[in-house]
Structures are given as structure tokens and as C-alpha cells.
Amino acid sequence: MADTTLRTAGQRAALRSLWGNQRVWLASAAILAILAVFDPMQAADSAAFAGAALLKTAPYLLLSIGIAAWAGATGADNLIAKAFTGAPLLMIIFGALAGGLSPFCSCGVIPLIAALLAMGVPLSAVMAFWLASPIMDPSMFVLTAGVLDMQFAIAKTLAAIGLGSFGGLVVHLLARGGALSNPLREDIGNGGCGGSKVREPKPVVWRFWQEAERRTKFGREATKTTLFLAKWLTLAFLLESLMLAWLPAETVTSTLGGEGLLPIITATFVGVPAYLNGYAALPLVGGLMEQGMAPGAGLAFLVAGGVTSIPAALAVWALARPQVFALYIALSLSGAFVAGLLFQLWNMA
Template identity: 70%
Template sequence: MEMSNTCCTPAPKTPFLVTLWRDHRVWLASLVIFTLLVIFDRAQASASLDKVWVSLLHTAPYLLLSIGIAAWAGASDADGLIARAFTGTPALMIFLGAVAGGFSPFCSCGVIPLIAALLAMRVPLSAVMAFWLASPVMDPSMFFLTSGVLGFEFAIAKTIAAVGLGLFGGWSVHLLSGTSALRDPLKEGVGGGCGASAAQGTKPVVWAFWKDADRRGKFTKEAIKTTLFLAKWLILAFLLESLMLAWIPAEMVTQALGGTGVGPIAVATFVGVPAYLNGYAALPLIGGLIEQGMAPGAGLAFLVAGGVTSLPAAIAVWALVKPKVFGLYIALSLSGAFMAGVLFQAWSAFG
């Protein structure tokens, strides 16, 4: 009887272009967009290149700090120690996550490596989400800038909104934590899963990891991997953001956000997603709109929703977590921003 050779037949090779796109599609997307700009609009290509470069320089300190923390945690076996800092009752973890996010200097993109490490170490998603949602809305420098542009009262309201959004998101995730959609939130290949075992183990922390060659190598490997992961997504995000700024007229935003009542707050919440510039550039825009009669609640909703769901932040989150978790992140951001706007509007009217 003739034996089948099926098991010995080598698997067909994946076409080169398919492999290239699968492994490098983010880099290729940025390259294709920039190439088209060079061909059809060289002035915009130059402006977009400047925007990407300036944005990367602006976020570099936070990115380097986050990358360093993630790489250090893996090289020193301190990832378990970091995870244990997020232990305790759900109420305490969510509260600390929201407060830390509301006052931390991390931007929504710079905190991505730390979030990936925490999720890989099986830190509860509720505490991580509380930190994640609050972090991009407010930080110390943003507080002082908001006070100067929109007033101290608005800065306080934005800070309360940041912490409140974190608490709202953290408790919402906690109540949904039993669903299958929230198990293993990270995408395959993100975080590596090694942190989880480290968090559950009893390895001693080697603070001076640089004295060991293997640990130095592990630090370098993790730092390079995280840097490339962030760079490819942030370059694409800032490139798309530059096109949004160039091609969406400011007058369109003004017309959509003008007026008073709950309606403009709802509109501002959703318009903030595509129209948000960045945390610093958005403040003068909102200041000008408020001077033209825009309700303060709508301005706050725009800043909160736009800050959490801005293009760089959204792309970074999409790259990190599974689609259902990303959808929950967006839903919590928009609903929380709308509630913050309504409450601030009510307080402004009766305060």
C-alpha cells in the first residue's frame, strides 16, 4: 500500500509582498502616504514632515522614560514588584489609578509601554483603565497652561473631569470584569506574557541589573523592541494628524460647536474625536470659541473627549489591545466626556 507524502510536503511559501505587508504594514502605510504627498503636494509633505519631527521631539522625554521603565522592569525582575503595587481592594486600586493618571506627566502615547507591562503582568484591567483614561486629560504643565488660557476654574474642572473619568472607567470595567471580552486584553505578541509569570513568582529584584551581561542584553532587547513598536505607530499617527489639521477647516469646527444647551455638548464630544489638535493647541481654539458664545460645558467635553481619543492616542491603544477592549475604551471616553461637560455646564449655570 502506498503511503501518503502529505505530512512530508513542505508548506507553501507565503508570497514576499504578503509577508512584507503583514510584518511591516504600519511602516509601509506611512511611506505610501508620504510618497503620495511628495508627488501631489510637496508643500504639505514638508509641513507634515516637520509636524512629525516636532511631535516626536515633544513626546520624546515621556517616551524615553516609559521605555526605560518597561525595559528596566524586565531586566531587573522588578515587574513583579510593580504589579504588587497595584494589589489591594478594587476600590483602592481604581482610586489610586485615577488619581495617579490625573496628576502624572505622561501623555497618552508615552504611557503605552507601562500599560503594556502592567497588563502583561495581569494587573486588573479596571485599575489600568482608570489610569489610562485619566492620564491624557491632565498633567501638571497642562494645568498651568489651562489656567492661563481658560482660567483657574476651568483648569480645576478639567482636573476633576480627568480623575472622574478614570473612576468612571475603572468601575465600569470592574463591573464588566466577568465577561469573556475583557479576559486577556492584550493583542497577541504584545507584552510577551513573560511579565505575568514574573508577577506571580518570587524572584528577587536585581536593582543593579547592569552588572550582569545577560540582564544588560535583556534590557537592550526590550528597549529596542518597545521603541520600534512605538515609533511605527506614532509616526503614522502624527502624519495623519498633520493632514487633519491642514484639510479640516477651523470654521467647520466653529460652526459645529457654537450655541448653548445639551446639544452642543453632545456635538462637542463627538467632534472632539476627529477635530482635536493636541492638548496644547486645542486650548486657544476652545478659548476663542467660548469668547464667541460656546458653552463652557461643550468646551470641557471637547477637551476631555479629544484628549483621550485623539489620533495618536487612539492608534496607540488600537495597536495594544484587542478590538473589544478598544471599543470599550472609546465608549467610556465619550460617555465620560459628555457627562463631565453636562455637569460642568450645570455647575456654571447655577454656581
């Protein structure tokens, strides 16, 4: 009986793992299957659209994959530990830069943040990193430039760093007034594998190809990143094809296009429930902008959606007390709106 129970539990765990790894591919397959039954012409058009879009972005995909694999193989993500030493204001700036520019370990942001807070790193610096990290990294920059354009990629990078710096400064001022003195939930540990990068940062090995273990890690990271990007972009391009086919351009233009504050406010709040994934959101925003979405609204959507997406928000909720989580959301939405507004003004100048 015990063996049977163990086998059944193991089978359930295997099925959960399979579903977790393949659900995005299955979603793409389901979309094409449903279209094939009810609208065969659209099924063919969507498949062709996704294939052509993937081919067009292939050079940027390869560069993005190479950057991610290189960071893992060399240990460049260890450099993030250096961002959290120094004077408080410098730590805020470097925390925002680390979150917006540096790739960090695949162990995930939750253990890393837990380690930083448990070790006594000020919440202001951690919040700067926390706000900036979901928005931009080197791989995201390359793909944003390829799918949208270089100006948008630069604007998104500046928005990530600016939001992180702004959020860190707000938290710093609140902390000086005595607020947020105990940000972590009870029973939060020291961060595990993610925290080790802060506690004991290892030197970066730039010539990783000279070590067999690092060469293997490069291949492993490249394969993992390739599969990750391929599944999300395939789904995103399929959804973009349907959006272009079924969503009237005049509806997008009237809701999210034009000048003024309303399109940016709308995009900021729509980005919270509508955001899928940082990479998947790029083609969707590109399609909306082709139909008349204002550039500032597009940036607000990407920034708000990235910071408040389910994985990013759950990371904050899992670690921080409710008041810190509420502050995180408020900073995210206000920062996304300001970023979108400034980008819109820049495009109008």
C-alpha cells in the same frame, strides 16, 4: 551596491526623522507663506496674534516646562508604580489619580500599559489610568489655567479623575461577570523600558541638582519640552487667529452655544476628528468660547478629543483586543458628555 543601498536607506530614515520632528513647524511656516501670497494683511495679523499670545502665556509656559523637567530629573514619574498595588477599588482610584495628576516617563504610555497588563494588573485599574492620562497632567494644568482659567483647569482635572474612576468601575463590574478576561492582543511583550518603572520602581531623588547626570537630564527635558510646546502652541495660535477672523461668531453660538444637551453632544463628537494636541487644543477652545461656545461644550470637546486623539487611541488599539478598544471609545465619549453636562450645570447655577 550594498553600501549604496545602506546609504539610501539611511538617508530615507534621516528624512523621515527630520519630517517627524519638524512637520509642525513646517505647517506653521506653510500657513504664513500661503497667507503672505493670498492675504498679506491676514499673514501679518496672524503672526502678530501668535507672537502676542505666546508672550502672554510665557509665565505659564516656563512653569509648565519646569514641572516637566523636574519630574524627569528627579524620577518622580516612578511614583506611578505605587498606584497599582492594593485592593481592586483602591487600585482604580489610584490609577485614575496617577493618570490625571502624575507626569509619566517619556518612553510612552504603550510600554507602560503593556507591562501592567502583562504583569497581571487588573484591566479595571489600567483602564482608569488609560482614560485619565491623556486628559491632564501638571504641565497641562498650568497651561489650561493660563490659556483658559483656573476654574476650567480644575474642572478638566476632575473630569480626568472622574472619567478614569468611572471607566475603571465599569470594567471591574464587567470583569466580575466573566467578560474581558484576556484583554491583550497576542504577542504583546512585557513593556520594555516603560514596564521597568513598574517592575523595579527606583527611589525619587528630590535634590536632583546634586548629581551631574540628573542636572544634565533636567536641561535635556527642559529643552525637549520647550521645543514641543513652542511648536504646537505656535500652530494653535495661528489657527486660532484664522478662526477668529474667518469663522463667524454667530455660527459658533448657534451650533455650540447656549443651553441644552445638543451643544455638548455636538462638541463631544466634533472633538474626536478635530482634536490636534492637548496643548494646541487649548487656544482653539479659548477662541471658540470667546465667540459663544458654551463652557460645558468646551470641556466635552477637550475631554473627548484628548482620550480619542490618534496617539491615545492608537495606543489602545495596538495593545488591546477590539472589544476592549470599543469599550475604551464608548467610555470616553459617554464620560466626556457627562463631564461637559455637569460643568455646564455648574456654570448655570
